[in-house]
Amino acid sequence: EAHYNTDNRKVQFQNNVVLTKNADAQRPAGILKTNSLTIDTQTETAETQDAVEYQYGDSHGTANGLVYDHKKGFLNLPSRVKAIIYDPKNL
Structure with missing residues (x-):
């Protein structure tokens, strides 16, 4: 579900939000749920x-x-982060 507020120009997505990014020549594919x-x-x-x-x-x-800032390319995961990170250069 998505709702767009024309006054503040914000989009609110709810219920099973899935964002995908296709791989390109420099970056791998990504998915966020x-x-x-x-x-x-x-x-x-x-x-x-x-x-x-x-x-x-x-x-x-x-x-x-x-919190993600597209202009700065900055992703902040503020709490209870659990991650396994692989550097593709070292695989």
Whole structure:
């Protein structure tokens, strides 16, 4: 489900939110799953307080909440992070 608020230009996704990113020449495929996600189209940020599961190439993990800033390319997993991270250069 998705709801767009025209006043604040935010999109609220709810109930089984799944984001996917296809692999390209420089980066592996990625997938993120959570129960809700708010995207601010003006600031190009996304956030949730719910549990998240993610996979990025061979790396994967879980966390409680996330904040992503697209302009800065910065992902913050603020609490209870559990991750297995693989460097593709060392595989």
